[in-house]
Amino acid sequence: TKNRARDLGDNEINGNLTRESVNLPLSQAGKSGTIYISGSIARETIHPSSREDREFGNNYINSNFTRQSANSAPSQGEGGDGNETRESLSGKSINSAPSQDEGLRNQDLTQREILAPTSVTPTDGYPKNWLIFSDRSGVGREIASQLQKRGDRAILVSIGTAYQKLGQDLYQVNPCHLSDFQQLLREALKSPQDKEKSANQSVTWGVLHLWSLDAVSPEKLTPETLTEGLDIGCRSVLYLIQSLVRAELSQPPRLWLVTQEVQPLGLEKNSLGIAQSPLWGLGCVAAREHPEIWGGLIDLDGGHPQYQAVRLLHQILQPYGETEVVWRGNIRYLPRLIHQKPTASSITSLAITPDSTYLITGGLGGLGLKVAQWMVQQQGAKHLVLVSRSQPSPAVVAEVDELTQWGAEIIVKQVDVTRETEVAQCLNDIGDTLPPLRGIIHAAGILDDGVLLHQSWEQFERVLSP
Known part of the structure; x- marks a missing residue:
């Protein structure tokens, strides 16, 4: 096969997506049962010397597995010579029968496809x-x-x-x-x-x-x-x-x-x-x-709107089984789980200091109280503000009293966090009477669940109230 790509380096990206790959059907890979992981991003210029080069959407595969942009359209180069510039992803093959501990790494990869805004050929059976x-x-x-x-x-x-x-x-x-x-x-x-x-x-x-x-x-x-x-x-x-x-x-x-x-x-x-x-x-x-x-x-x-429409048409007419898609420019991102061992640089410690104040919304609920206990008993927090819509029950009062025996100052406030004026007053009180506010744990919430077919909007409103 033709080797058309120049590697530009490892294709790690920042953010929540850490690896990139291309879903190429195994039948096109040339080796039955071969799975590919990403290796590099490449850009190429193709001189249209043959009909094959001018056809849209061709997939070229070299020895390292390079898949060219799907549905890419020819464009004029800077010199107006009619050259076609395409971007591609390259990767290296790995064994498709991984050991048990390698299963996640091999099966769950983040896909990135580079597509050009051009006409879309729909898959069979698409709605008319x-x-x-x-x-x-x-x-x-x-x-x-x-x-x-x-x-x-x-x-x-x-x-x-x-x-x-x-x-x-x-x-x-x-x-x-x-x-x-x-x-x-x-x-x-x-x-x-x-x-x-x-x-x-x-x-x-x-x-x-x-x-x-x-x-x-x-x-x-x-x-x-x-x-x-x-x-x-x-x-x-x-x-x-x-x-x-x-x-x-x-x-x-x-x-x-x-x-x-x-x-x-x-x-x-x-x-x-x-x-x-x-x-x-x-x-x-x-x-x-x-x-x-x-x-x-x-x-x-x-x-x-014209370009947005083309991106949407790519997805609704060629879904290929993907149900969660993010478009950024002409690049389509798909969610994948990957097996990644944490490194020293990826682990950050949470510094809770005794000379700071920490606010816990929903602080009198089960989750809020557990967080408060952890912060006081294991992290050494000395100033907590627990806010809730309701007054504490006798059982909650007993748990709060136990925290004070660890030498912590626990302030309980009745605040509705959906009301801006009440939240503002609470923050003002903290600023006037307590050490600097260094952290907020938002544990307030309402549970009113049910299947969608029988949900009412009133149930949604109670949960989603800002």
Whole structure:
């Protein structure tokens, strides 16, 4: 095979993803049962001297396993000579029958693919009908346009005050009304043209939720705007999932949830999208409770709607079994567990000092008290502030008294951490009367669980209250 790559060095990256690899089907590797681990990132310039060089999406493999960019399009080089610049990953083969202690290292790798924004060839069996909950920035409209050019049907759904059909394949719903989603599925997904199809031509639907892209930026986040973000994010998705499961469509749809700059990769220039982050938790639950309708979670970065649309099309039309995807530029990141032994440089000690104050929210609960005991009895903390919404019970008072016998000053305060004024007053009191505040352990929480199909938004609100 052709050796086209120049190694640029080991491809370790900072952040939560520590290794990179490419999922290449074993049948393409040339050696049955061979697994590859990453070795280097490479860039190459290909001179289009043959038809093979000009074809898009070819995979070239050299002796060290180098896979070129999938779906890469030719571009003009700096000199305008028509050369094609591609980026690739290279790796080294390892035994595919690992010993027991090597199993994790060999099987669970972080994948990184470099893709260029060009036309996408869908995998077999992809949906031909799409329900797109469209954002205001235009990503949804661009996706609908691209799908319609393929001959697919695309219905756009926008945020409104009440359910309304605005035109051909255009609807609006109120994200806070479950009945709007139910009516939408009854009327839009079961249209007369669908009913004309014979039983052996059942309609398949893809559902793309983009409303979270309209969430307020982290810089403008307030308790009020966070609540609004939860409505267009988690609340609308909860109602959508419940409606899809109960709709009894001829074929289960595939639901994709899209966010922007939620997942940390260590590459971020801006703050993370906190208002959208609960949607990933909800999505992970939906994947486990309702795999029959699950497509996946996609996290984008900023960019022009046209490029964002192409990245989304890459994923929804070529999922390859991946259900959690992060796009940064034209690079797709996928989660993998790796077996990694801690090194001295990766271990940091927690310094708890006796001349500092530590605040524990939910400090009178079971978890909060256990943390307080550990800090006092094992770490030597001398000043703790335990806050809770409720007054301590006699049993809790006894546990707090025991901590004071270790020579610690324990302050108990009744504070509702969802109220900004109460939190501010608590912090002011600490600043006026106690040593410097050096640490906060946030252990406050509410448990109100249940399966998604039977959850109400009131239950969500109690748990997610900012």
